[in-house]
Amino acid sequence: MELVFGLTIPAVVVLLVVFWAYDKVQQRRGRRQGTPLSSTYLNEFTAVFHATKRTELEHRESVSLIREEDPQGAPPFGVDLDRGVVVLRPDGAASRPPPRS
Numbered sequence: 819m820e821l822v823f824g825l826t827i828p829a830v831v832v833l834l835v836v837f838w839a840y841d842k843v844q845q846r847r848g849r850r851q852g853t854p855l856s857s858t859y860l861n862e863f864t865a866v867f868h869a870t871k872r873t874e875l876e877h878r879e880s881v882s883l884i885r886e887e888d889p890q891g892a893p894p895f896g897v898d899l900d901r902g903v904v905v906l907r908p909d910g911a912a913s914r915p916p917p918r919s
Contacts, residue, residue, distance in 0.1 A: 834859055 838856035845854070865872040896905040 830863060834863065 834856060837859055838854075841854040841856045861871065861875055865875055896907060898904075
């Protein structure tokens with residue numbers, strides 16, 4: 819039983835190398851896009867030995883589910899999109915609107 823358990827970790831590492839090689843071949847052929855399969859397996863394999871990796875993976879998953887919304891509002895003072903003009907001022911003068919000409 820100890821022999822089987824002792825050979826499990828090296829077998830998983832060999833499988834990771836095989837998945838990595840497969841992913842590289844697929845990327846070179848242009849068939850695979852997105853997160854490589856070997857990367858996902860490597861993250862999960864690392865999470866078995868490091869609790870902080872599991873926390874990091876759960877955080878990534880929760881952040882990916884949060885919807886990002888574009889802020890709505892007018893552009894900051896100093897930018898006039900109608901005329902195509904940007905006016906740069908020192909920090910103290912940024913609160914005043916640009917002069918109209």
